Amino acid sequence: MKKKLYRSTRNRMLGGVLGGLSEYTGIDASLLRILTVVGFFLGFGSLGLIYLVWIFIVPNEGAA
Known part of the structure; x- marks a missing residue:
């Protein structure tokens, strides 16, 4: 079965x-959240922009 990326x-x-x-x-969601926030505050501000773009691009789980 092929894995697909969805918003949980x-x-x-x-x-x-x-x-x-x-x-x-398969990485813990809390770890990803911490890494994203730390990266954002360390100067990787593009992470916030990437997150916002993914909200609109990646479909919701269960969407056809």
Whole structure:
């Protein structure tokens, strides 16, 4: 079965992007969230822009 990236409906804080990425990669969602926030504050401000873009591009879990 081929894995697909979806925004999580069960494991979401804001848009479900990192929850879905967590399910796709197998990495804990809390770790991804911490790394994203730390990266954002360390000067990788593009992470916030990428997150916003993914909210609109990546479909919700269960969407056809």
